Amino acid sequence: MKKAYLVTTLTGVFAVAMFGSSQAATININEIPDTVEYVDSISTFNTTGLYMADMEVTVVYEGGGSDTVSWDSSGAGTGAVGNGWSLYMDDPAQTTYYGSFWVFDVTGTSIESIFLDGFDNNVIFDNDGVNFGTVGSRMGSPLGIDFGNLATTTYTDVIDVFYIGDIAITGTSVYGDVYQSMLIDFTGSAFTSKDVFEFYQDTDNISNPIPEPATMLLFGVGVTGLLGMCYRRKRK
Numbered sequence: 001m002k003k004a005y006l007v008t009t010l011t012g013v014f015a016v017a018m019f020g021s022s023q024a025a026t027i028n029i030n031e032i033p034d035t036v037e038y039v040d041s042i043s044t045f046n047t048t049g050l051y052m053a054d055m056e057v058t059v060v061y062e063g064g065g066s067d068t069v070s071w072d073s074s075g076a077g078t079g080a081v082g083n084g085w086s087l088y089m090d091d092p093a094q095t096t097y098y099g100s101f102w103v104f105d106v107t108g109t110s111i112e113s114i115f116l117d118g119f120d121n122n123v124i125f126d127n128d129g130v131n132f133g134t135v136g137s138r139m140g141s142p143l144g145i146d147f148g149n150l151a152t153t154t155y156t157d158v159i160d161v162f163y164i165g166d167i168a169i170t171g172t173s174v175y176g177d178v179y180q181s182m183l184i185d186f187t188g189s190a191f192t193s194k195d196v197f198e199f200y201q202d203t204d205n206i207s208n209p210i211p212e213p214a215t216m217l218l219f220g221v222g223v224t225g226l227l228g229m230c231y232r233r234k235r236k
Contacts, residue, residue, distance in 0.1 A: 023156040025159050027144070028160045029127065031179070033174075034164055034166065035166075036166040036168055038167075038168050038169065039207060039208055043205045044204065045136065047123070049078040049088070049093070049100065050078060051205055052123045054121040055071040056118075056121075057114065058114070058117070061112065062110035069081065073092070079092070084106055084107055085107070085111060086103075086106075087104050087105075096200075096202050097140065097202045104198075106192065113186060116182045119165070124205075124206055125180075125182045125201065125204075126138075127143075127177065127179065128142075131177070134167065135169055137177065142161070143200070143201045151198035155186070157186065157187070160185040160187045161185070162185070164181045164183065165179055165180035166179065166180075167180060167206065
């Protein structure tokens, strides 16, 4: 079952109250359970940019084409740098749970979506900001912007966020709060060099993910279909 809801930010509410009307991006959060993968444990819920080595980051360019880069966790260079774009942590040594925010930047290019796939490299995405959820994951947070006047986002159109593929601890039931990958789709209009996109998103680390080849094939087909769906929707 697909679950969707709108996420609003405190900063946006305060801005409207204090200074009148203000435009902010609309964030739509979507959960796509897909195939469940079982792991030994959540090894840490205090994940930082230094603990996300080799996570794959793929961007899709406006008009077609894509670029995939592995996350570098070598201190000051922490993040992913591709052809005309970069994604990094403001402070890679701080936890992704409101300790440090993500920064996406482009130069002279336009981006339609960002896909983060961390499962094969022990990185997962925790989007439950209410409950402790899966054992060891603690409380997480779905993608949020403009939190506490620290992270700033000037993009004012619709952003669809998809959390894909459930994670569960071996021998337990699926809770539905941690996921294998995340797709950020700039649905309203392409993200360009004039835009600023800084956001919070909690990540955790896992122990012993062992995806079966057939499962990963199905997962890849599902993600490819989702990316294609987003692209076709924008062309209409």
